[in-house]
Amino acid sequence: MSWHFTTDPDTFRTAARALLAAEPARNTAVLTMMDTAELLGWWTGPDGTVTGVLAASPPTVLTFGAMPVEAAAALALPDGTAPATLRGETAAVEAYVRADGRSWETVMGIRLFRLGELTPRDPAPAGRSRTATTADLPLLGDWAADFAAVHRYEPRDDYTDFLTERMTEGRLHVWETPEGDPAAMAAVSRTIEGQARVHLVYTAPAERGRGYAAGITTTATRAALGSGAEQVLLFTDLANPTSNALYRRLGYRPVADHLGVRFTAGT
Missing domain, CATH: 3.40.630.30 (Gcn5-related N-acetyltransferase (GNAT))
Incomplete structure (x- = not known):
């Protein structure tokens, strides 16, 4: 299980295509950022399946897409970059901040809605x-x-x-x-x-x-x-x-x- 990173949107699309297509709602922020993001990442599980994604622009402003909590907890950005802000599904964000150990404050609590x-x-x-x-x-x-x-x-x-x-x-x-x-x-x-x-x-x-x-x-x-x-x-x-x-x-x-x-x- 590991994180992989790129600055190339096409590389990211190829790697994460199945997850992005299967979960477009939960990945909406990453999908709309991926062509302009300065950093893109994907998490592979034990069988090599991509089960988590993220985007950052700039690298210190981090957005999670869908991902398991273990992926969030294991995240270490390349070159030791530490995010200044983070947003994503609540469970994943909470897993990251617990593992990260730095002090933090809540900026927003938001809810994703989908049209019926x-x-x-x-x-x-x-x-x-x-x-x-x-x-x-x-x-x-x-x-x-x-x-x-x-x-x-x-x-x-x-x-x-x-x-x-x-x-x-x-x-x-x-x-x-x-x-x-x-x-x-x-x-x-x-x-x-x-x-x-x-x-x-x-x-x-x-x-x-x-x-x-x-x-x-x-x-x-x-x-x-x-x-x-x-x-x-x-x-x-x-x-x-x-x-x-x-x-x-x-x-x-x-x-x-x-x-x-x-x-x-x-x-």
């Missing part, structure tokens, strides 16, 4: 959805920064490139009020291994409580289904009962709880 049958809000919220345009980018950049701060993600200096990539591919959506003002946004990942993930769901503070989150999530979900996704996924903040209840009403069902941690100074 889409059940749009009835009646639909006022207004309409549309794809984002270049003119939206300054406002959506502010929203993305606030989204990252609220959810304790690592902030970016500038969200323009991040949003532009999604906009130019038609994967960034905006909900407008009846007066035509942007009120909410949501994005969809590319469809990989039959899965796509709705993310960056955000409603402007002054517009909350009007159903716009339900409207834009429905729009993004339909876009994911339209792209050919067999599984549509999203993550929610466990500390936010409102969003967890909303996604259940829209037809999403829980898959697994995830934990995000940050390692702190000392042991």
